[in-house]
Amino acid sequence: MDKRPCKIIKEQGFDYNTVTDSWKKTSHNWLRKTHIVNLTMMLKSEAVSHELLGEDYTDNAEKLREILDKYNGTAFEGFTGDEVLSGLDPTRGTECCAVVEQMYSYEEIFAKTGDNKWVERLEMLAFNALPATLSEDMWTHQYVQQVNQIACQKTMIMAPWSTNGPYAHTFGLEPNFGCCTANFSQGWPKFALSAFMHSGNKIINSVMLPSVLKADGVTIRLETDYPFNNKMHYYIDAQKDFDFVIRIPSFAKNLKVNGKSAESRDLEFAISIGKTEIEIEFTATPYFKERPNNLYALQMGSLLFSVPVAYEKKMREYTKKGVERKFPYCDYQFIPKTPWNYGYADSDFEIIQNKISDIPFSQANPPVSIKANMRQIDWGHKFPYRSIARKTPKSGKPISEVQQVELYPYGCARLRMTEMPLID
Ligand SMILES: [Zn+2]
Numbered sequence: 512m513d514k515r516p517c518k519i520i521k522e523q524g525f526d527y528n529t530v531t532d533s534w535k536k537t538s539h540n541w542l543r544k545t546h547i548v549n550l551t552m553m554l555k556s557e558a559v560s561h562e563l564l565g566e567d568y569t570d571n572a573e574k575l576r577e578i579l580d581k582y583n584g585t586a587f588e589g590f591t592g593d594e595v596l597s598g599l600d601p602t603r604g605t606e607c608c609a610v611v612e613q614m615y616s617y618e619e620i621f622a623k624t625g626d627n628k629w630v631e632r633l634e635m636l637a638f639n640a641l642p643a644t645l646s647e648d649m650w651t652h653q654y655v656q657q658v659n660q661i662a663c664q665k666t667m668i669m670a671p672w673s674t675n676g677p678y679a680h681t682f683g684l685e686p687n688f689g690c691c692t693a694n695f696s697q698g699w700p701k702f703a704l705s706a707f708m709h710s711g712n713k714i715i716n717s718v719m720l721p722s723v724l725k726a727d728g729v730t731i732r733l734e735t736d737y738p739f740n741n742k743m744h745y746y747i748d749a750q751k752d753f754d755f756v757i758r759i760p761s762f763a764k765n766l767k768v769n770g771k772s773a774e775s776r777d778l779e780f781a782i783s784i785g786k787t788e789i790e791i792e793f794t795a796t797p798y799f800k801e802r803p804n805n806l807y808a809l810q811m812g813s814l815l816f817s818v819p820v821a822y823e824k825k826m827r828e829y830t831k832k833g834v835e836r837k838f839p840y841c842d843y844q845f846i847p848k849t850p851w852n853y854g855y856a857d858s859d860f861e862i863i864q865n866k867i868s869d870i871p872f873s874q875a876n877p878p879v880s881i882k883a884n885m886r887q888i889d890w891g892h893k894f895p896y897r898s899i900a901r902k903t904p905k906s907g908k909p910i911s912e913v914q915q916v917e918l919y920p921y922g923c924a925r926l927r928m929t930e931m932p933l934i935d
Pocket of ligand 1: 606607609689690692694
């Protein structure tokens with residue numbers, strides 16, 4: 512490989528910490544014109560190239576991620592963007608391709624660096640953004656998902672996106688451009704492949720997914736309903752000795768290993784030939800995650816929780832470029848049927864564990880939910896649309912008594928409100 516372009520940059524002594532604020536602003540303006548999917552793919556560039564180029568790893572992905580998050584971050588650790596970056600409004604969309612490419616970047620960065628922060632952000636994308644933008648049967652997907660998404664209906668021709676058409680957030684085979692149709696299916700398989708990794712004689716459980724690892728002389732079966740509850744049971748059958756590392760998320764509290772309290776969260780086990788079982792258990796606490804514009808998202812572990820909005824599903828069959836889009840590969844619009852204009856009345860929460868169904872991210876059967884005390888407010892629609900919420904509420908003044916609302920995981924709620932204010 513010709514290393515010259517990289518060497519030139521290195522010889523110029525580029526150091527992000529020494530650049531001026533005006534340069535940072537200029538570079539951000541330049542980033543705004545760059546396609547969001549290219550940016551999410553690019554995050555892994557140093558991790559996958561530095562060894563090849565004989566260069567030190569400097570974690571430049573973190574610096575890039577910080578800029579993107581500051582100006583375009585979402586509650587699920589992704590970025591807004593329909594092609595170009597779109598700011599901090601929770602009703603601006605995030606392209607499906609950007610979600611799966613950002614997931615893959617974080618899988619690669621974690622594989623190269625072993626730095627837990629990347630796999631924790633990966634979980635946020637995989638357990639929230641990815642399931643939310645796919646229909647439960649996976650026949651349809653959105654081009655762009657919204658964090659606060661009160662409807663998936665055709666908008667006016669002048670759609671509220673930078674570049675997309677009026678159907679971009681409806682569910683379909685190809686609701687906008689075809690890239691997401693080709694791309695969305697990489698999300699789950701690559702995520703599953705990242706559940707276990709290895710380094711020499713060490714096997715690492717990176718993400719606690721229900722899975723089976725069959726490696727050379729080792730079988731590990733992990734039974735779990737994570738991230739909906741935090742109990743893991745490992746069944747190990749080894750024909751050779753190896754070291755087994757289990758990554759414990761930073762939010763985990765009251766960690767127990769085989770029923771006993773663990774003093775350290777750095778779990779490494781020397782596994783001998785034969786059968787071994789390991790049980791892991793921990794707890795997670797719901798909390799308000801601060802978002803821009805005085806809004807808050809409710810998070811517990813790696814799950815965001817949203818007010819689910821019930822909807823009527825309206826089928827849309829049509830022919831485009833000579834190709835029939837008929838059932839089951841038709842499109843759907845979701846028309847809201849229940850209120851969405853809420854704010855939090857306090858921070859008292861009740862966690863409800865339900866039985867997990869064949870479709871874990873189901874709006875009809877959420878495996879876990881949180882009851883919260885909420886009040887309705889005059890939120891209003893974004894002018895001139897009738898199916899897009901305002902970026903922030905028109906008024907924070909309550910217009911209802913306190914009512915208990917059951918919030919669902921973001922990934923279960925295809926229509927939802929996620930970023931909401933705290934009401935006095
Ligand atoms: Zn796409």
